[in-house]
Amino acid sequence: MTAYIHQQPAWPAFNWQPAALEQLLGQVRYQQGHLLGRLEALGVELRSEATLRTLTLDVLKSSEIEGEMLPPASVRSSLAHRLGLERGGLPATNRRVEGVVAMMLDATQQAGQPLTAQRLYGWHHSLFPTGYSGLNPLQVGSWRTGPMQVVSGPMGRERVHYEAPPAEVLQEQMQQFMDWFNGSPELDPVLKAGLAHFWFVTIHPFDDGNGRIARAIADLQLTRADGTGQRCYSMSAQIQAERQQYYDLLETSQRGTLDLTPWLTWFLGCMGRALTAAGHTLAQVLSKAHFWELHQQTTLNERQRRLLIRLLDGFEGKLTSSKWARMAKCSQDTAGRDIADLVAKGILERDSAGGRSTNYCLLWPDARGLNDSSFNAH
Template sequence: MFNPKYTISNQMLSQLSEIAEIKSIVERSKLLPKREVFLKRTSIIKMAHTSTSIEGNELQEYQVANVANGKKISGDQNQITEVTNYLSALGEINKISELKKNIAAKDILNIHKITMNGLVTSEKLGNWRKGPVYVVNILPSGKEEIAYSPPSFIHVSEHVSDLLDWLNSSDKIHPIIRTGLFHYQFETIHPFTDGNGRTGRLLSLLHLYQSDWDFKKILVLEDYYNRNRKAYYEALQTGKTFIERSDADLTNWLEYYVEGFLDEANNVKTRILTLSGASSSKERNVLDLDELKIVDFVLSLGQITSSDVVDILNVPQRTAQSKLKKLEDIKVLEKKGAGPATHYIIAGIA
């Protein structure tokens, strides 16, 4: 089983305490539904932009926003597909997190399949790699240098199983530390031919959601990594082989991870407090469970119809229309089209 070596430094203890205080502030904040939905929507766009950008995607954030809103953009089709896939994968981890179950190997394979659909050949899609892979650095001369050799493909399934066994039996480890260690080891195993970074970051986010450390699903750790990709990769690089990495001290990686978590948690606090201060006490600031399900659907897919609500909530058409009208009245959703073409999108913030 995965047996990580690390020390919780005084710096980490202080930062974890500060993060916990921010978490409490975020959870107690009274944010109007339309403003919370706005923050979630912008965070989803930023997650898709930054996580794909880390891997070399050149689309700008405004282009990713257009893709998320169902608009056509000009650009490299593979890069557009990377973004649409990532948005779909974010929707999938939302669904999995609501099931309140442990992450299983089939979840990992499914998330990879969604993330890499149309980007790799069918035999590589949602399947463990069947050959060697190498992580390389590009030298100033343009030549490639092998930076890391992951374990043999023969042992990938076994290593993933060991990692999941550890994850699902490590409830005494602080959720942030646990997630950071999981993220590190997943990238160390490198179970797929391509898409390991995106899949690993999605799985880490899923585990934070499952551990109730989601910060209203506004936290964007990928933005911290993307601001200095070199530092991100250097923090992960603790050895040139799987054996070296298995014996490495992960304290430096965890210090990097916790520092980034605190940085992004502070960003969440600033955004929430700024918008909370602009709220009117006369406006409703709570969504019921059905309304949250409707909003999560729109956040994932960009729009919703009354027929979608009928399917999601198993309610009559008239009830579905009534629920959508209420969300429109409190300016969470905005109605588009007419007749059979009627649909709802996230309303712009005012």
């Protein structure tokens, strides 16, 4: 009796029930086409903004699924710089953020290029530029050479969720996977994304980072399915929202038969929910554009413009005059005058919350509080 799917005699001859997926696949493809049509109607500048927001979300949430919290402003800054977009006073980035961003951009902006071992090695090195995962040294930029188990729980009471194929078969199995991924044009490209995600993470060829790379491979394939490098929906954000079901279904499927109907059903459903959620991203992009259209004749100094760009992009937490001064590299008095001027011009308003300090909210033209940020000024 086999414990894991890769021990099945016919591995990796996956199968599924087309009739069970047909309706759901049709719905997802319709949603995909409708959303891409809305994106196309935005124009070049707004499409770029939607892509920046989506990729920022993808990078943040794919890392968050693995328990790593990256600084949102640094991720957006790195992506904006690499895409040639306005950074709006965003902070400098670090080596870790740059590596994750480089992998995601290579997957989505170079989606037409074949998937090779060297490309995957490069992604792995980008994820772990120091050669360490936390305090643990890794074998970076090559297939693992030892056994691999997915475990949870405290030391001494670990639970083994999955055991990957042994290291000695990785070269053959990864070559088989890459040959299939770079070929098989007969398979629907969305189904192929779901299958590729599962197949790669089941092989688990690296010491660490397999989940993030599997999601990048799925994003690469979905970019091919979209037929455009412009991204407007985030699978990683939706997977994070459904994280427990994601892990449960992976474990069940990796211990099951070669019939992947349950996994593909979930993957298509998750994609449909990601496409629905993407409508909010497009609404934010349009609201931001409307904001600048409304204030195109408003006189703003360079500090105010840079800080407003940052606020419109979803500044996290509360902004004090001290924070304004620090980000704008100006004095506290200058920060206070900047804020007072924006209040007078109807761009910021005092929050009624009161307290020991004065709070301010950004006034959106269409809807208040899309970034859920309020600002304290000391």
